[in-house]
Amino acid sequence: xxxxxxxxxxxxxxxxxxxxxxxxxxxxxxxxxxxxxxxxxxxxxxxxxxxxxxxxxxxxxxxxxxxxxxxxxxxxxxxxxxxxxxxxxxxxxxxxxxxxxxxxxxxxxxxxxxxxxxxxxxxxxxxxxxxxxxxxxxxxxxxxxxxxxxxxxxxxxxxxxxxxxxxxxxxxxxxxxxxxxxxxxxxxxxxxxxxxxxxxxxxxxxxxxxxxxxxxxxxxxxxxxxxxxxxxxxxxxxxxxxxxxxxxxxxxxxxxxxxxxxxxxxxxxxxxxxxxxxxxxxxxxxxxx
Amino acid sequence: xxxxxxxxxxxxxxxxxxxxxxxxxxxxxxxxxxxxxxxxxxxxxxxxxxxxxxxxxxxxxxxxxxxxxxxxxxxxxxxxxxxxxxxxxxxxxxxxxxxxxxxxxxxxxxxxxxxxxxxxxxxxxxxxxxxxxxxxxxxxxxxxxxxxxxxxxxxxxxxxxxxxxxxxxxxxxxxxxxxxxxxxxxxxxxxxxxxxxxxxxxxxxxxxxxxxxxxxxxxxxxxxxxxxxxxxxxxxxxxxxxxxxxxxxxxxxxxxxxxxxxxxxxxxxxxxxxxxxxxxxxxxxxxxxxxxxxxxxxxxxxxxxxxxxxxxxxxx
Numbered sequence: 195x196x197x198x199x200x201x202x203x204x205x206x207x208x209x210x211x212x213x214x215x216x217x218x219x220x221x222x223x224x225x226x227x228x229x230x231x232x233x234x235x236x237x238x239x240x241x242x243x244x245x246x247x248x249x250x251x252x253x254x255x256x257x258x259x260x261x262x263x264x265x266x267x268x269x270x271x272x273x274x275x276x277x278x279x280x281x282x283x284x285x286x287x288x289x290x291x292x293x294x295x296x297x298x299x300x301x302x303x304x305x306x307x308x309x310x311x312x313x314x315x316x317x318x319x320x321x322x323x324x325x326x327x328x329x330x331x332x333x334x335x336x337x338x339x340x341x342x343x344x345x346x347x348x349x350x351x352x353x354x355x356x357x358x359x360x361x362x363x364x365x366x367x368x369x370x371x372x373x374x375x376x377x378x379x380x381x382x383x384x385x386x387x388x389x390x391x392x393x394x395x396x397x398x399x400x401x402x403x404x405x406x407x408x409x410x411x412x413x414x415x416x417x418x419x420x421x422x423x424x425x426x427x428x429x430x431x432x433x434x435x436x437x438x439x440x441x442x443x444x445x446x447x448x449x450x451x452x453x454x455x456x457x458x459x460x461x462x463x464x465x466x467x468x469x470x471x472x473x474x475x476x477x478x479x480x481x482x483x
Numbered sequence: 484x485x486x487x488x489x490x491x492x493x494x495x496x497x498x499x500x501x502x503x504x505x506x507x508x509x510x511x512x513x514x515x516x517x518x519x520x521x522x523x524x525x526x527x528x529x530x531x532x533x534x535x536x537x538x539x540x541x542x543x544x545x546x547x548x549x550x551x552x553x554x555x556x557x558x559x560x561x562x563x564x565x566x567x568x569x570x571x572x573x574x575x576x577x578x579x580x581x582x583x584x585x586x587x588x589x590x591x592x593x594x595x596x597x598x599x600x601x602x603x604x605x606x607x608x609x610x611x612x613x614x615x616x617x618x619x620x621x622x623x624x625x626x627x628x629x630x631x632x633x634x635x636x637x638x639x640x641x642x643x644x645x646x647x648x649x650x651x652x653x654x655x656x657x658x659x660x661x662x663x664x665x666x667x668x669x670x671x672x673x674x675x676x677x678x679x680x681x682x683x684x685x686x687x688x689x690x691x692x693x694x695x696x697x698x699x700x701x702x703x704x705x706x707x708x709x710x711x712x713x714x715x716x717x718x719x720x721x722x723x724x725x726x727x728x729x730x731x732x733x734x735x736x737x738x739x740x741x742x743x744x745x746x747x748x749x750x751x752x753x754x755x756x757x758x759x760x761x762x763x764x765x766x767x768x769x770x771x772x773x774x775x776x777x778x779x780x781x782x783x784x785x786x787x788x789x790x791x792x793x794x795x796x797x798x799x
Contacts, residue, residue, distance in 0.1 A: 198598075200592070200596070200703050201592035201596045201598040201601070202592075202598070204588045204589060204591055204592045204596075204703070204707070205588070205589050205592055205593075205604065207585045207588060207589070207645070207646065208585050208586065208588065208589030208646040208651060209589070209604070211585070211642075211643075211645045211646040212608070212611065212646060212648065214626070215619060215623055215642075215643040216611045216614060216619055216648075217607075217611075218622065218626075219618065219619035219620075219621070219622035219623055220614060220618070220619070222621075222622035222625075223618055223619075223621055223622060226621065226622070233624075233625060233628070278515060281508055281511050281512065281515075282512070284508060286505060286508065286509075289512075292512045292515075292516060293790075294782075294783070294786050294790075295516055295519060295520065296515065296516070296519055297782070297786075297789070297790060298519065298520075298523070298779060298782065299519060300793065301728055301732075301778050301779070301781075301782045301789065301793075302523075302732075302775045302778055302779060303731070303732035303734075303750065303774070303775065303778065304732065304734070305732070305734045305750045305753060305754065305774075306750070306753060306771045306774040306775045307522065307771075307775075309753060309754075309757055309767060309770075309771055310522050310523075310525075310526045310768070310771050311522065313526070313529070313764050313767060313768065314522060314525065316764075318538060318539045318764075319538075319539060320525055320538075320539060320543055322539065323539040323540065323541060323542075323543035324543055326541045327541045327542040327543060354518070354519075357519075358519070359793065359794065362790055362793070362794040363794050366794055386504075411613075414615075415615050415616070415617060417617070417735060418734055418735070421734075422754075425757075426754075438615070438617045441617055442617065442735075445620075445621050445624070446624070446739055451621055451625070454621055455621055458615070458617065458618040458621060461615055461617070461618065462613075462614065462615065462618055465613050465614075465615055466613055469612075469613045
C-alpha cells in the first residue's frame with residue numbers, strides 16, 4: 195500500500211503548486227476571456243465580445259505587429275553571438291576575462307540595466323553627448339520620445355542583455371566540435387572563414403535551434419525592457435506597446451481582466467503555434483545527428 | 484634561395500599572420516568589452532557626480548570632478564534601501580531552498596520509479612513550458628487578492644515559485660544519470676552490497692553514503708536524501724544558482740504584488756526610486772549601482788558555477 199503511494203507522495207508538493215499557479219490559471223483565463231471582469235465585482239459572461247472588440251482594436255494590432263517585429267532580435271542575436279563565440283574560442287591570454295566580462299549583463303538584471311539605458315538615451319543623456327561631440331548630430335535627438343526609435347532601442351537592449359548568454363551556449367557547442375573536422379577542412383583548402391562556414395555553423399545546429407526557440411519565446415514575451423525604457427507608459431503613440439505590455443496595461447492598469455484574458459489567449463495560441471513550428475524544427479535537427 | 488631560407492621566411496610569414504590575426508581578435512574583444520562595460524561605468528561615475536558635474540556636456544565628461552557620496556545618502560534616506568536588500572535576500576533564499584527541495588522531490592519518481600500516470604504527469608509538466616507567465620499572472624493576481632489574501636505581503640512573491648517545472652526537469656535529468664543498481668542496492672539491503680558498489684563506482688565515497696548503507700533496506704525518502712541528493716550535488720548547485728539569479732532579478736510578479744516600501748524587493752524598489760527621483764539622474768544612477776553591484780560581486784566570486792549553471796541547461 196505505502197509502496198504504491200510513494201511516487202505520488204514525492205510528487206504531491208510540486209503538483210499542488212503547479213496546479214494552483216499554472217493549471218488553474220489556464221482554465222481561469224479561458225473563462226475570464228469570455229467575461230467582463232474588473233476584479234472588484236464578479237465576472238459577467240459576455241460571450242465572444244472581448245474577442246470581437248479586440249480584433250477591432252487598433253492598438254491590439256499595433257501591439258501584435260510590434261511583438262512580431264521584436265522577433266527580429268532572434269536572428270540578430272544568433273548571428274552576433276556565434277561571431278562572438280568564434281572570437282572568444284581561442285586560447286589567448288586573458289580570454290577568460292573577456293568571456294566573463296561579456297557575461298555580466300546576463301546576471302545584472304533587465305530592470306536595473308533598462309533604467310540605466312533610459313538615462314543614457316535621454317535627450318540630455320550620454321548617447322546624445324557622444325554623438326554631438328563626434329559631430330554625428332547637429333542637435334540632440336529625443337530618442338525615447340520618437341516613436342520610430344522606441345522598439346529599435348528596446349531590441350538593442352534585449353540583444354545587449356542576452357549576447358553573453360548565447361555566446362556561452364555557442365562556445366560550449368564549438369568546443370564539442372572535433373578538431374579533426376577543422377583539420378580536414380584545411381586540407382580541403384578552406385580558409386579561416388570557410389572553415390567556420392562549413393564546419394562550425396553545421397556543428398552548432400543543435401545550439402542554433404535551442405537559441406532560436408528560447409530567444410524567440412522570450413522576444414514574444416518581452417516586458418521589462420519596454421517597461422523601463424518607456425517609464426511604464428508604452429512609449430509615445432504606443433510605439434513600444436507589445437502584446438504582453440498591452441495585456442499588462444489592460445489587466446493591471448485599466449482593471450479589464452476579461453479583455454486582458456482574451457489577449458492572453460491570443461498570446462497562448464501564438465506561442466503554441468510557434469512551439470509546434472519550433473518542435474518540428476528541433477526534431478529535424480536531432481534526427482540529422 | 485636555399486630551402487632553409489625558404490622555411491625561415493615561411494615561419495616568419497606565419498608568425499606575422501598570427502600576430503595580425505591575434506591583434507585583430509583583441510581589437511574586436513576590446514570593442515565588444517567597451518560596449519558591454521560602458522553602461523556600467525557610466526552609471527557608476529554618474530552616481531558619484533556632484534552638483535557641479537554636468538550629467539551631459541559636449542564633449543561628455545565621464546569622470547566626476549566634484550565627487551560625492553551625497554547621491555547614495557539621499558537615496559538611502561528617502562527609501563528603506565536596507566529593507567529592499569533584506570526582502571530580496573529573504574525571498575531569493577527562501578525560494579532557492581524550498582524550490583530546490585520540492586523540485587528534487589518531484590524529479591526523483593519521474594526519473595527512477597514506475598507508476599501509473601507517470602507519462603501523463605510528465606507530459607503535462609512539459610506542456611506548461613509554453614504557457615506565458617504573464618497569462619497565469621491574471622488569475623494568480625485574483626487568487627492573491629481574494630483567496631490567499633497576501634497581496635502586498637512578501638509571501639506572495641515566494642508562494643508561486645515554490646516549484647518550477649524547469650527545475651524539475653533539470654533535476655530529473657540528474658537523477659536519471661544515477662545508475663539503477665545503486666538505488667536498488669540501497670533498497671534491498673544495506674551495508675555490504677551498497678558499500679562495495681560505491682567503492683567500485685566512486686573513488687571516494689561520501690560519508691553520508693556509507694551511513695545510508697548502514698540502514699538496512701532504506702526507505703525511498705531516506706535513499707533520496709542520503710544517497711541521491713549528495714550524488715547530484717553539482718546539479719543541485721546549478722539549479723540553486725539559476726533560481727537565485729532569476730529571483731534576484733524577478734520583477735513582473737513582484738511589481739504586481741508589492742506596493743508599500745517595507746514590502747518591496749530591490750527591483751521593485753528601484754522602479755519606485757526611479758519614480759521618486761524623476762529628474763535626479765545622479766540619484767537614479769546610485770540606485771542602479773546599489774541594485775547591480777551585489778549580483779556582479781556574486782557572479783565574479785562564482786563565475787565558473789554561474790556560467791556552467793546558466794548555460795548548462797542546454798543539454799538538460
